Amino acid sequence: MDAHANPAAHGKDHVPHVLPLSTYLKTWGALLVLTAVTVGASYVNFGAANLWIALLIASVKAATVALVFMHLYYDHKFHAVIFGVSLVFLAIFIIFTMFDTQTRGRADGIERERPADIKAPFAGTQAEQKLKEQRGALKIPGESAPTP
Amino acid sequence: MSVIAADDDLEGAPRPRGTNYINAERGIVSWLTTVDHKRIGLMYLGSVLVAFALGGFFALLLRLELLSPGHTIMSANQYNQAFTLHGAVMTFLFIIPSIPGALGNFLVPILLGAKDVAFPRLNLLSLYLYWIGAIFTLSSIVTGGLDTGWTFYVPYASTTNTSVLSVTFGIFVLGFSSVLTGLNFIVTMHKLRAPGMTWYRMPLILWSLYATSIVQILATPVLAITLLLLMAERVFHIGIFDPALGGDPVLYQHFFWFYSHPAVYIMILPGMGIISELIAVHAQRKIFGYKAIAFSSVAIALVGFLVWGHHMFVSGQSEVAATIFSFLTFIVAVPSGIKVFNWVSTLYGGSIKFTAPMLFAMCFLFLFTIGGLTGLFLGMLSVDMHLHDTYFVVAHFHYVMMGGTVTAFLGGLHHWWPKMTGRMYSQKLAAVAAALYFIGFNVTFFSQFILGTRGMPRRYYNYLDQFQPLHAFSTFGSWLLGVGFLLMLYYLLKSLKSGAIAPQNPWGGKSLEWTDAASPPVTENFEHRPVVTEGPYEFNEGKS
Amino acid sequence: MSATDKPARENEFQVAHHFDSADVQFDAGRMGIWLFLVTEILLFGGLFCAFAVFRSWYYADFVEAHHHLNRVMGAVNTVVLICSSLTMALAVRSAQMSKTKLTSLLIGVTLALSCVFLTIKFFEYSHKFHEGLLPGRYFTAEGFHGHHAGIFFAVYFMMTGIHGIHILIGMGLMIWLLRRNMRGEFSSRYYAPVEGFGLYWHLVDLVWIYLFPLLYLIG
Known part of the structure; x- marks a missing residue:
């Protein structure tokens, strides 16, 4: 975002942001526990909630990976x-x-209840009524396709 | 200011003085291994123009075949293959990489005041992937053709015995190329802006390329998985798209259009960016509604993801989904409308010069507006039921894709040609070519609107006699278009040999490529690193 | 032309000519990787979409079919991938602290774990092939009540197959990283490729975190 924040800094070193080892180990532990939980939960049938429980646990795991291992929290x-x-x-x-x-x-x-007649799709509808009024006495050659 | 070099009296002028990116190194190897974004842009330009010529050649063949009903010059099978290749080549090999790959690569770092894109070697890789993808795609011409249409709809694409695999693999590779370009542009714009180049001082073409890149990154991977599934369907019969095995062919269309609808914004957004530049510079007027244009680009990119179902109104998609998609389609029209109104407002009171780029910008405004408005007809569910798969659709998307994107691309090419090559071309011939293009385009495609509303279905080899006059008219227009393009090719190539030397700023532009970079620029773009103190459209309007 | 393509020694790292500073170059690389990960997410997303659609249509068939996947093997593989994610994260950390040998060791462990993953996957696949639990037309297993187990296995093989290809690519990249690390190219001043690969590897893990419960546990 700040490409031009400090042009004089060319050559200055990048200083990495190192997280403590314990953070990684705790995250790892949490992921293993959650894996156990989700496997355990799969032996219990919650019916339709099965999917949502599994997705919830997976999302917590995914968020943990993203925030800590992928450094999103610090980035x-x-x-x-x-x-x-x-x-x-x-x-x-x-x-x-x-x-x-x-x-x-x-x-x-x-459509099953009131099937449309393909030859006269508007038969018996308001639309047909209006059409007749508009066209008045004009004779319409059938309701079939216009002659080519 | 704005000295337009009188072109014809400088015939046989000396070569541009000094070293620039073109003559800095010599030999084909130096080009193939370059990481200079300008050289990559130039190679992209050459490649997409070859693709355009090829696609155009197929288009002329198609129009010739349709001159009369029944057999004119090719068989029905050849016709199917010709329109498939026309579509696939134009979409995947020309329009999608055209503006970002050719003009974008050349311009993005210069307009930002940077030396190069963020990942120069990925940029070269993107070009190589484009070539590899193009070879696979075009190999179908000699390995049995392809007759599925450019959309590869299943179930036909999973059963036809033409070379679907090589083409889909080629397009899969082209997708990577497109993603790499988009990724590079986004990072470049975030990280490599020159001192003082704030987001709101960026020329609008950068905003539109940024929006384009978002779409490329979010949508292209879905095309990749679609094509992978299609290949798996063909080779292993996995059944995901096969109703006999419980699959769903309509799901293929969802997958395909989740990419391909946003992809039409990959095609049109960069064109809109170019038009913003052309109109401001050639009317010497500060762009009206900078932020509205900038954010409408992003809005188009994002809302464009919500409307793909309008390609599927007659596919067997549910009524609920069709209604939702139809409603959302109208929302996309809003940001496009905002842009058109802002461009027209910019022209109002400007000192308009009818240079070649401006003529193309005018064509764009006219053609794109027609294309956009007819899109509303098609977005309306009930109307689309009748117009779907007719020539009305063909005319609509040619007005947007060709009348919009190609016109903008040509305008951009004429605008930046002096910067890219250091040469001026003949303004007179350019004006004639623009006129031929405009007339030819409307003759070709407006007649197709009429054909469509009268019920002429698209992709048909044969048709009823009553459509013949309009088809003949359209074919005649395609010849005018062809002549227009040949003329452009002639004077642009001629300018390389004997055109006048381009001054640094032939049009009086205010963005960095005109004010700080030579024509053509040096290898790392600038002699001195530019420092930006004002926006790109601060023209001296009082003076003119 | 960026500094990454020269076999530079640790102290030879130079900021690429078009970047202002090492920080900007790092950030640019990281942003590039994240944008690439977006494409990965949407690539897999297509398969998740297919899964969602077909599961909702053929719920009973999916539940029936998923009982033919080996839950234990899936769970072991999950643990293997989580461990490899940890070792990779630690490899990035040790690269950040210029502990070259430790970095090599940790990348090596990650590589070994990915081999374990693929070996288990191989046994799972060969079992499925043997039983005829295959996608679509090649589905030949018997004793199923539903008619659409083939679709489940189509989704299963596409998902795990593409995931497996990502693991394979990751293994190739790890060998490349190891070579460069052994040449002493990475240090606290320059470790962008290690970090970038780490992000990729975590994403591969992340996809599996969803694949495992959806395919193996609830079907």
């Missing part, structure tokens, strides 16, 4: 934004696709 905020944006767009991808896949066939019932 530039912008890198966290990049990471977050990717998750948002992944969510959009999945959710919008499922708008379709989860709601297919909603019109099937209506």
